[in-house]
Amino acid sequence: MAAVDRPVAKPRPVYLNLFAIRMPLPAVVSILHRASGALLFLIGIPLVLGTVQRALAAPEAWTQMRANLDAPFAKIVAVVLAWAFIHHLLAGIRHLLMDAHIGVELQGARQAAAVTLVLAVVITLAIAVRLW
């Protein structure tokens, strides 16, 4: 069929109101995978590098680091970054499984997405409990 004979593609509706779209669970996991990755790049890497550097300096610096973690704000930052790391890790493993054609059917994909989402939150909560 020549190009000119092809029916013109119908203009598709562009509807990107994120608050009106009901995102399926795998989409939620996906956008959080991206958001957590951005968070780890923007805050996680420099914070961890700086922390490791200072904590290696001397026993007093180490003690100071532990004391710093007593501040509520520091705990919140630590918990948020822990969640970002764990969610990113689990969502990444899910990606690798899907590359191996595991969990690519609708039902399996939804279940794996739910497991990723819940497990990340549960592990993060466990860390938060230990911190407080």
Add this chain to the structure above:
Amino acid sequence: MTPNRIVVGAHYGWRDWLVQRVTAVMMVAYTLLILGLLLWFGGLDFASWKATFGNEAFRIATFVFMVALFWHAWVGVRNILMDYVKPIVVRLTLQVLVIGVLVGYAGWTLQVLWGGR
């Protein structure tokens, strides 16, 4: 027919796709190593912390992990920029900035691992 290539695109190969997965697996292996060490030491104090970083093999493993992390971060951040930043000048500027920051982090990592001796 030559596809409509974009200068600041992903270079249209499977290479970055593979890089993202290979670096991910490397980072998972290092994460398991850290978890194993934490279990081995039964927690973390300054002595075991310092001893761990005093080990040359651990330092090299950490450096390999960090390079994998920086490469992984580059592929990921570039994908984000490609999705949300459309003007080529802005996108290229941000991409160069990200590369600069990541190369700087690599230098910082070297300093943390080997600079203090």
